[in-house]
Amino acid sequence: MKLAYLAKIPQAQAALRATGERVTEPRVAVLATLLSSDHAMSHLDVAAMVAKHHTIDRVTVYRVLDWLVGVSIAHRIAGDDRVWRFMLNPQASAQGAGKKTAHHAPSHAHAHFTCNTCGQTFCLDKVQPKMNVKLPTGFRTTEVDLKIRGLCAECK
Ligand SMILES: [Zn+2]
Numbered sequence: 001m002k003l004a005y006l007a008k009i010p011q012a013q014a015a016l017r018a019t020g021e022r023v024t025e026p027r028v029a030v031l032a033t034l035l036s037s038d039h040a041m042s043h044l045d046v047a048a049m050v051a052k053h054h055t056i057d058r059v060t061v062y063r064v065l066d067w068l069v070g071v072s073i074a075h076r077i078a079g080d081d082r083v084w085r086f087m088l089n090p091q092a093s094a095q096g097a098g099k100k101t102a103h104h105a106p107s108h109a110h111a112h113f114t115c116n117t118c119g120q121t122f123c124l125d126k127v128q129p130k131m132n133v134k135l136p137t138g139f140r141t142t143e144v145d146l147k148i149r150g151l152c153a154e155c156k
């Protein structure tokens, strides 16, 4: 895991530079942690991982996670335990990351998969839920949250 984390630092720095915002050590550390994970991580998961390499307090980790959501690099998924879990947006892990989305299009209109055994949540970037729902007058969709449950490849 340590190697994976260190290998993601240049990618994290590039993605942060692309936002035009300041590239700080906590931002690089938190983003590199998310980049090195294949599943969604809670604030505490990220803080524990970051603590292996840096002395960054939990409040700072939380602020950085919020900030990453704000600049559309990451998104949050509500867990069954009411704990937010954070995951990179699909485009952020590819090259040319951090493109600014000026409008408020749902940034994670893709499905999620939660494993019943290990409880981990994964993004299914290629599963775009087609919503053909006619909302009542005056209602507006800001987020589509489709969750599939089952067993992941590790727990099958
Ligand atoms: Zn599992």
Ligand SMILES: [Zn+2]
Pocket (backbone or CB within 6 Å): 075, 077, 087, 108, 110, 111, 112, 122, 123, 124
């Ligand atoms: Zn997702």
